[in-house]
Amino acid sequence: MTPHRLRAALRGVPDPRWLDAALRRVATDPAAIARLFATAARKCGRGPLPDPPGWTVDEAARALLLTALPAGHAAAAESLYRYGDAAEKRAVLRALPLLPIGAECVPLLHDAIRTDDTRLVAAALGRYARHLEQPAWRQAVLKCVFTGVPLAVVDDLAGRADGELAAMLAGLAAERHAAGRSMPADAADLLDRLGAGSPSTTIPEA
Amino acid sequence: MRIFDPHIHMTSRTTDDYERMAAAGVRAVVEPAFWQGQPRTSVDTFVDYFDSLIGWEPFRAGQFGVRHHATVALNPKEANDPRCRPVLDLLPRYLDKDGVVAVGEIGYDSMTPAEDAAFAGQLALAVAHDLPALVHTPHRDKARGVERTLAVVAESGIDPGRVLVDHLNEVTVRLVRDTGCWLGFSIYPETKMSPPRMVELLRTYGTERILVNSAADWGRSDPLLTRATGEAMLLAGFTEDDVDRVLWRNPVEFYGQSGRLDLADLDGLRG
Numbered sequence: 051m052t053p054h055r056l057r058a059a060l061r062g063v064p065d066p067r068w069l070d071a072a073l074r075r076v077a078t079d080p081a082a083i084a085r086l087f088a089t090a091a092r093k094c095g096r097g098p099l100p101d102p103p104g105w106t107v108d109e110a111a112r113a114l115l116l117t118a119l120p121a122g123h124a125a126a127a128e129s130l131y132r133y134g135d136a137a138e139k140r141a142v143l144r145a146l147p148l149l150p151i152g153a154e155c156v157p158l159l160h161d162a163i164r165t166d167d168t169r170l171v172a173a174a175l176g177r178y179a180r181h182l183e184q185p186a187w188r189q190a191v192l193k194c195v196f197t198g199v200p201l202a203v204v205d206d207l208a209g210r211a212d213g214e215l216a217a218m219l220a221g222l223a224a225e226r227h228a229a230g231r232s233m234p235a236d237a238a239d240l241l242d243r244l245g246a247g248s249p250s251t252t253i254p255e256a
Numbered sequence: 257m258r259i260f261d262p263h264i265h266m267t268s269r270t271t272d273d274y275e276r277m278a279a280a281g282v283r284a285v286v287e288p289a290f291w292q293g294q295p296r297t298s299v300d301t302f303v304d305y306f307d308s309l310i311g312w313e314p315f316r317a318g319q320f321g322v323r324h325h326a327t328v329a330l331n332p333k334e335a336n337d338p339r340c341r342p343v344l345d346l347l348p349r350y351l352d353k354d355g356v357v358a359v360g361e362i363g364y365d366s367m368t369p370a371e372d373a374a375f376a377g378q379l380a381l382a383v384a385h386d387l388p389a390l391v392h393t394p395h396r397d398k399a400r401g402v403e404r405t406l407a408v409v410a411e412s413g414i415d416p417g418r419v420l421v422d423h424l425n426e427v428t429v430r431l432v433r434d435t436g437c438w439l440g441f442s443i444y445p446e447t448k449m450s451p452p453r454m455v456e457l458l459r460t461y462g463t464e465r466i467l468v469n470s471a472a473d474w475g476r477s478d479p480l481l482t483r484a485t486g487e488a489m490l491l492a493g494f495t496e497d498d499v500d501r502v503l504w505r506n507p508v509e510f511y512g513q514s515g516r517l518d519l520a521d522l523d524g525l526r527g
């Protein structure tokens with residue numbers, strides 16, 4: 051994802067001049083972002099964008115506002131997340147991989163993954179989660195399976211899934227099996243691909 | 257029966273309540289920021305509270321098909337606490353949020369100078385943010401509290417049609433009904449206001465600009481008393497349209513003045 055692609059996707063919003071003006075304003079007056087970020091959904095809309103898939107109008111508009119800042123992206127992201135409503139927090143999380151920052155916003159991922167708001171958990175597992183240490187990342191993937199978040203939201207799942215994750219998923223599958231419940235299809239597929247498809251052979255010894 | 261509870265503190269309620277409310281026809285609620293039963297000691301705890309009102313609680317409500325909005329303010333009780341007052345400086349940030357449909361609960365508890373200042377200041381915030389105001393009236397010394405409340409509202413310059421004066425009863429309703437403000441009634445399991453008394457008030461004053469809420473919170477209260485009031489209205493000869501006006505269209509009209517009420521894609525709205 052690139053800011054350029056989001057910008058193109060937002061050409062059709064009902065009031066494109068508001069967004070143009072807001073982006074120019076943020077570039078010269080960074081403090082203005084707090085209000086503009088909060089009001090962006092009312093000005094631009096909340097519906098899904100046809101392209102890029104998986105993005106809504108408000109997320110894309112807010113992510114663009116963050117990218118338009120001249121400097122201080124990490125501090126702005128933290129503040130907008132801290133004082134944001136659920137949709138704003140989600141937009142911050144989705145914007146992180148687009149910002150010129152290192153790993154300094156990882157604490158936001160920890161916060162989001164700790165919540166029980168599945169929209170935030172899902173948004174925390176995009177490309178920026180490459181900065182997330184592997185144990186936390188595995189727990190987050192497992193939480194997705196627990197709470198019904200589709201694993202398609204997890205960036206680089208195939209590349210990062212390892213034997214330890216397979217063992218954790220196998221344990222969950224065994225518990226579900228014992229309770230007469232099933233695993234979500236995407237998690238069962240992942241377990242198969244990781245070569246631990248049969249829970250009976252992989253139940254860790256207690 | 258479709259029900260909009262315009263004043264209920266869901267943070268204090270269980271998922272059983274959400275289930276029973278949804279089954280009873282409650283499709284939308286407004287949760288005002290208020291006192292939580294014990295003193296808060298810092299501004300940060302308000303930040304976490306407001307965060308919940310615009311994040312976690314709407315998510316929780318959504319799992320039961322209930323649309324959740326909030327009002328945000330420093331409540332009158334804690335306006336007296338210097339540890340809490342700096343939250344006034346943070347309010348503008350929250351008053352910009354999509355889910356915030358009014359400034360509230362503001363008003364009086366003990367009618368102190370600190371409450372005067374917080375009340376007037378937050379009415380000015382409502383005007384500045386183009387939001388309605390939800391005004392709590394005191395439980396003690398109520399009639400004089402309502403008089404003073406109305407004087408402050410008049411002085412603030414806010415359009416009275418954007419002010420809801422809440423927790424009224426047979427005595428205080430007479431003070432408010434000709435001011436142009438909206439009239440709120442909180443129905444409780446005991447004391448304060450009951451469904452039969454509410455029906456009598458509706459007979460006397462009509463259904464215009466009247467809102468009925470459960471004000472359910474952490475104390476003894478019942479989130480289904482909105483529904484019970486609707487049923488009492490029908491038994492007393494009011495029409496389904498009257499009930500719909502009081503329990504749905506009136507709160508939608510009042511909070512709709514914020515321009516932020518979002519009731520799209522809710523099931524059962526033709527109920």
Ligand SMILES: [Zn+2]
Nearest residue numbers: 288290361471
């Ligand atoms: Zn209340």
